[in-house]
Amino acid sequence: MSTDAAENPAVESPAVNPVVDGVEIASHVHEPHDDSFNNRLNFLRAGVLGANDGIISTAGIVMGVAGADPTNTSAIAIAGVAGLVAGAMSMAAGEYVSVSTQRDSEEALLDKERRELVEEPEEELAELASLYVDKGLEPGLALEVAKQLTAKDALAAHAEVELGIDPEDLTSAWGAAFTSMISFTIGALLPLLTIVLMVADLRVPVTVVAVVLALAFTGWGSARFGYGPAKNAVIRNVLGGLLAMAVTYGVGQLVGGVAL
Template sequence: MTESAREETGDGSLGVRLNWLRAAVLGANDGIVSTAGLVMGVAGATEDRSALLTAGLAGLLAGSLSMAAGEYVSVSTQRDSERAALAEERRQLRERPEEELAELADLLRRRGLSEDVAEEAAEQLTERDALRAHARVELGINPDELANPWHAAWASFLAFTVGALLPLLAIVLPPSGARVPVTAASVLAALVLTGWTSARLGAAPPGRAVARNVAGGALAMGVTYAVGSLLGAAGV
């Protein structure tokens, strides 16, 4: 089966789903690390549960809304670019169909088809849906699955929120003396999971990804806790 045929049977959709899943895992990871760093910093300065809860909730909301807004803007720009590219391709098909047919055949030849097969495939794809054929083969766009900024925004919001809930609950639920060690252990365990998952989704060896993830999270918690402790000792 040729590459273009595999795209028609759904490999492209699978890739899109994997990208979304990877983005969700990374969003949850951001929520874990940023909120853990925030609450650990506050925990270094005070043991007051209400202060920890307030800081954690503020960080969760600020982070999730910021992620959602940023993702909405980014994906909206991507969708605008995709629509502009499709509009330009539609214009070219209308104004110079023969040149576009030859271009499609050449692209198929570059993908490994023989000259005769590439020309026949280009003609058949053009007869079926010329714009769709050029969108997939030339632009790498599926016209039926353009980027949706609202989906991206909600996905980022939810992923960050789910990740941020772990350190928030871990810092406010245990008794005073156990808050820091429970939070640190919970966060590091979660980072092992998200690091392993993101590596597997990217078909990469998990060892280095897990080590980087855990080291980054540990550093963030250690630095913010130390800063909070210094500020608390100084009476700030």
């Protein structure tokens, strides 16, 4: 122990990882292992989906109106605001229903597991050991692991291996709903403000550039926080946005030309 640690009990020595057969038992500090990772991914998914949908759907609406008449600022603004409000509410409601259904299923499975642990403890222990055997452990070691994990937290052990659920980290329906609504609104404001504030002659090209940059950023962000490849995410986002804007702009020109 160091002199500082000996003189001051509040100063703790660095944790020493156990070494077994010459292998230091330690996790990678740069990889996620905390219990909240499931909810983090849930909010990330809701946020990225909401932002992308807000950018693409609103850009599609305002580009469609601009395709019919790029000088009609009032019509573009009304259509864009209506699309923003309707889309934000739709995203929030849809996300809440979806995640609530998922959480209900998770809670039902956990309740069933709790009953089985009380009514059939020996059978549940054997089942847990069997699951570890299926993962590659020898039967004796699998049974020992099952016993130790059951003694520590039987429900958590079964939920993780058997159900793929963390009882302490169930998905949050309200969190996902608010995340989707807010991110959709933020995403939708970019193409809406860009096309409304820009002069008529530059509305379409400047909006396209702004949307492409925004989608590239959200694609990069989703990959960065979700530990996935950034290039693929960026390409998917940008191509999807360009396709949506091209189609709606073309429809606007076609319908506007017929109406005129």
